[in-house]
Amino acid sequence: MSTPKPEATLALNGSLPRHRRTYSIGELARMFEVTPRTIRFYEQEGLLAPERRGQTRIYHEKDRVRLKLTLRGKRLGFSLAEIREVIEMYDAMPDGNARQLRRLLEILADKRNNMERQLEDIRLMQRELDDVETRAREVLERLGHH
Amino acid sequence: MSTPKPEATLALNGSLPRHRRTYSIGELARMFEVTPRTIRFYEQEGLLAPERRGQTRIYHEKDRVRLKLTLRGKRLGFSLAEIREVIEMYDAMPDGNARQLRRLLEILADKRNNMERQLEDIRLMQRELDDVETRAREVLERLGHH
DNA sequence: CAACCACTTTACGTTAACGTCAACGTCGTC
DNA sequence: GACGACGTTGACGTTAACGTAAAGTGGTTG
Numbered sequence: 001m002s003t004p005k006p007e008a009t010l011a012l013n014g015s016l017p018r019h020r021r022t023y024s025i026g027e028l029a030r031m032f033e034v035t036p037r038t039i040r041f042y043e044q045e046g047l048l049a050p051e052r053r054g055q056t057r058i059y060h061e062k063d064r065v066r067l068k069l070t071l072r073g074k075r076l077g078f079s080l081a082e083i084r085e086v087i088e089m090y091d092a093m094p095d096g097n098a099r100q101l102r103r104l105l106e107i108l109a110d111k112r113n114n115m116e117r118q119l120e121d122i123r124l125m126q127r128e129l130d131d132v133e134t135r136a137r138e139v140l141e142r143l144g145h146h
Numbered sequence: 147m148s149t150p151k152p153e154a155t156l157a158l159n160g161s162l163p164r165h166r167r168t169y170s171i172g173e174l175a176r177m178f179e180v181t182p183r184t185i186r187f188y189e190q191e192g193l194l195a196p197e198r199r200g201q202t203r204i205y206h207e208k209d210r211v212r213l214k215l216t217l218r219g220k221r222l223g224f225s226l227a228e229i230r231e232v233i234e235m236y237d238a239m240p241d242g243n244a245r246q247l248r249r250l251l252e253i254l255a256d257k258r259n260n261m262e263r264q265l266e267d268i269r270l271m272q273r274e275l276d277d278v279e280t281r282a283r284e285v286l287e288r289l290g291h292h
Numbered sequence: 293c294a295a296c297c298a299c300t301t302t303a304c305g306t307t308a309a310c311g312t313c314a315a316c317g318t319c320g321t322c
Numbered sequence: 323g324a325c326g327a328c329g330t331t332g333a334c335g336t337t338a339a340c341g342t343a344a345a346g347t348g349g350t351t352g
Contacts, residue, residue, distance in 0.1 A: 026298065036299080041340060055300055055347070069274065072267050077223050079338075090278055093285055101286045108279050115268050115275075121218050122261050128215065129261075132236055133254050139239055140247045172328065182329085187310060201317075201330055225308075 023059040031064075032071055042070060046084050076118065078111075086111075169205040177210075178217055188216060192230050222264065224257075232257075 025036045042048050043057075047070050050057040059067075066087065073083040089096065089104040096104070171182045188194050189203075193216050196203040205213075212233065219229040235242065235250045242250070 024298080025300095035341080037342085038340065040300090045339090057299085072271060074339095075223065075264065075267050076271060077221065081338090086278075093282060096285065098286060098289055101282050101289075104282050105279060108275050108282075112272070112275060115272055118221065118264065118268060121221050122264060125218060125222060126258070126261055129254050129257060132232075133251060136239060136247050136250050136254075139242065140244060143244055143247075170328080181311080183312085184310065186330090191309090203329085220309095227308090 021061065023064060025057050025059070028059055028064065028067060032067060034071070039067065042067070042080070045080050047080060047087060076115075167207065169210060171203050171205070174205055174210065174213060178213060180217070185213065188213070188226070191226050193226060193233060222261075 023031075025039055028039060029036045039048065043050065048059075048063055048066055050059045050063050052058065069087075070080075070083050074080075086104075086107060089100060089107070092100060093104070169177070171185055174185060175182045185194065189196065194205075194209055194212055196205045196209050198204065215233075216226075216229050220226075232250075232253060235246060235253070238246065239250070
């Protein structure tokens, strides 16, 4: 406490083996471009369970990964409830009973189908975009030539 | 009215050249597995503009296609507002000015980036799913062998 | 020590995308 | 001519996923 060593306690985290790093809620928020409110909300919804040092939340690698997966899931249109379901089952896996596991496999298969349809949707949508863009460029061209 | 010919007026639409067909709101709803309420809502939001015969809405091929594109857009996570924006610009294209067209191209490029990221997300997500599934199967296997 | 962050909880507000219900009109049919 | 299936408008309800504001805590910095 008396030694003025440059141990900013936070800045120090700069070059640690990723595994030992911890994050504040603000850091994570900036990192993923969400607000702290969002992160707290995800916790409230059972998607995160950070450590607590007193009042304040402390996030480890595990939490960061979870958040990343959560956001990815969201971009793919999954609801927080769905994401939580998978996360919970995943956590319970080691000692999960057979029924749970089969249920998990079902859910996974379901997600997979979802992915497949999304892939198809994307391909179709890209064609549409190509088409619209081509037309737009043509019109633009004609405008250029008066 | 007196001739009992099997002209069910609705059933008759069965084998028409797709182009001339028309649809009731209920037909479209079943077709795409949405409720009539949804379709009316999309109209209210400016995504559809069906013909009217008296009070009742009559949908043509064009409307069906729009609905299809709208739903596809939704599956890909676009908001109705975004979808409408594109549709409107597309409709206004022929007589659109250069600024409008350039704006449209911007939007399209944006959507394209979105698609690309979604593709990447899907690939990553599929790997995760593979991983989880593999683990689940392993655990299940061990359970089987007591 | 005062000022300033960054963090906390509590609670109410907001937006998008419909659902639901009431109250009514219009066919075709039994 | 009652009935059921389908259509209409209008209005209010609901859910998910946060936003926002209020009021307080704890650490460091000039």
